[in-house]
Amino acid sequence: MQTLKLLLLVGFCMGLVSCQEDLVFSEYKSFTGGWPKTDTLVFDFEAPDTIRPYDLFFVTRVNQDYEFNNLYLIAHITFPNGKQIGDTLEYEMAYPDGELMGTGMSSVKESKLWYKSNVVFTEQGTYDIAVIQAMRKFGKIEALDTLKGIMDFGIHLEKVKQAEN
Template identity: 30%
Template sequence: MRKYFAIWAAALLLLLTSCDPARVYEQNIDLPEGSWQIDNAPVFEFEIQDTTQVYDIYFNVRYNLQYDFYNLYMRHQLLAPDSTQISAKLHEVLLMDAKTGKPLGNGSSDIYDLQALALDNVKFSKQGKYSLKLTQYMRRDPLPHILAVGVRVAKASPKE
C-alpha cells in the first residue's frame, strides 16, 4: 500500500512542479536505508546562465515521523564554476513545531516533505556549473528517519 502511495505522491509532485517557471534546478537524493550518515554528503550541481537574475536556494527534506528531533542541522558549501567557495553556513531546519510536535511540510500518514528557504537573493557572478554540498550536523551518526534530501534553485520573486 505504501508503495502505491509513494508512486502516486511522486507523480503528483512531478505534475505540480513541472509547470513551475521559476525553477532553475531541483533534485532530491534518497538516502540509503532511510538514514543520513555524516560521510554521505550529497553534492548537487546546477547550471547558471543568467548572471543578472537573483536566485533563492531551498533545501528539501523528506522525513519520517519517527524522527527523534524537531529540527535538523545541515551545513552547506556552495562552490563556483572555478571551485572557489562562495559561501558556507550551518542551517537549522525546523521539521516539527518545537512546542506542539506538529510536523511541518506536506505529507500524510508518517512521511512528510519540507522545503525550506536556505539562501535568498543570491547573485551568481559567473556563468557555469555551480555545486552545493549538504552535510548533516546532528549528534547522531547515522541519523535515522531522514529519507531524502535535495536542493531547489529558483528565480527569486520580486520583493515588494
C-alpha cells in the first residue's frame, strides 16, 4: 500500500513539473470581498520571442459566494507599438445544477479559461493585457458594483505543445 501511495505521489509531482515546463509567464491578482467593477486588472509581460506560438489562458479561483453560471469579461491586448485588440468574452463557470466547474476543493474551484491560442508575438517589447469584469444581474443594464466570489484572477502564457510524430 505504501508503494502505491509513493508511486501516485511521484506521478503527480512529475505531472506538475511537466505542466510547469510549458509555462512562460504567470501572474495573479487577488481580491478581498470580490472583484469591483472599477478594478481594471493589468498584466504586463515581455514577448518571449518572435517565432514560437503561445497559448494565453485566464485562470480564476472562485468560492461558493460566486452566484452565476457564467463570467463575462472585456479584455484588451496592447502591443508594443500601441495597437490594441479588444474582446468581449463569456465563460461557463457552473453546471446547470449550480455546481461550480473547475478543479480543487468543493468550496474553492480553479478554472483555466482559454483566451487566445497559437499567438506569435511578432514584435519585441512589452505586451499589456487589461481585463475588466462585465457581469450584470439578469434584466439589469448596469454592471455589478462588486462581483462576489472571485478570489483570484490571473493569466498564464504557455508554450504551444508540439504534436508528437
